[in-house]
Amino acid sequence: NAGVMQNPRHLVRRRGQEARLRCSPMKGHSHVYWYRQLPEEGLKFMVYLQKENIIDESGMPKERFSAEFPKEGPSILRIQQVVRGDSAAYFCASSPMRTGTNTGELFFGEGSRLTVL
């Protein structure tokens, strides 16, 4: 089992460009979560998805950010018209069931580190 795969690991964008971050969950996991980590801070919940459905996007900024988890392919976190404040590490995590139920464990990817110049 390859684990949660994220790419790119590092991404540099200029202000106003778009950033696309991809996440392939662990095999057999249908629940995907995106978290943002600012330097010296904790993990901030952004969005929770299942295949083809956004379940909870309460942590996502209302503008410029969107996420999807299509029937085929990885989950994608998209940031349009990036600004310097978007610079952060974006972690994807997956679980076989919704967190808190049964095993409860979140399996994280290595993260995608976005730098906005």
Place this chain on the structure above:
Amino acid sequence: GENVEQHPSTLSVQEGDSAVIKCTYSDSASNYFPWYKQELGKRPQLIIDIRSNVGEKKDQRIAVTLNKTAKHFSLHITETQPEDSAVYFCASPEGGSQGNLIFGKGTKLSVKP
């Protein structure tokens, strides 16, 4: 929503000493409390968790205690080793057991040899 407070933000101990990290939560319905360890530049990984039907859980040198009345839980690491140096995050689900995990801000533990 759930609010998780974690302290201290940094902790430095000598190798062999014990380390204790404490977290408080606000949602009395929460019943699942995991701890994650993140080494520098790496992914967070679950090291131990506890559910509200027990007050303490141990796994070799690490243990977690839970006080539901006071709404706080703690991570205890005994006989610390340099490889324990990392950032540790506590978490609690929002809205009881079904919610998304809300993380504390982390504790940077440094173990000096």
